[in-house]
Amino acid sequence: MRVKSLYILVVVAATLLPLAKAEEPGSATPVRLQLRFRSNQRQFRMGEAIPIRLSFSSSDPTRYNIDLATYDRSGRMDLDEFQLSPKNGWSDPLDFYYRSGLFSFMGGGLRSVPQLEAEEQNIDLDLTDWVRFDQPGHYRLSVTSSRVIKDRAKRNFGTSIQVTSNEVELEVVAADEAWLRQQVLRASTDLKASDREVSFRGAHALRILNTEDATAAMVDQFGRRSSDHHFVCPPACRTGISD
16 A cells, blocks of 8 residues: 555656646746847946846736836845846946845835736836946846746735846947046936936936946935935945945
């Protein structure tokens, strides 16, 4: 009886194993993630914003949902993981801040989680919020996202699965001094604006420029705007250029 029971258990496990593998991260699913740049631009200066778009779709509209969150009250989304090749020449500009444990984190934030259908659901991000290019070069980028949720129900949020995008290529070149000065001047003007969205845009531009002049402009203004701009430029990057 023991041998027979063991045999049955092995057969059942062998039958279910392919089903389990089909739901593992990175395995084949009816879900597609397409990574694009939001313009025809493929060459970027060091310190320049790099707008990207994540487009999700599914051939099975009955089983999958998509988390469309674009912000977190802690200041950083962790639903998308960026893979870059080569592995040198770039860094995470805010890694120390978010992993230091020195600051309290609330998490959460408003979001919608609609069904994922054949029509693409787009999420627009700026790559420079996660990646700072420290050296010019040719890079290849892909994204692994945990935004897709399967088996969501009325009383059940479902289970996140990982989906990996296609790979795109970009060229990063050194920024000349004239361009950097122009960007600092423009961003500093935006930062002082009464319009909150314009001011946020200026704050973000100064942070990703990562120059002494940009840092000086942030220090000059953020004492008055720290509460409003905390998530655009956290305290760790107001005191100098991040390492």
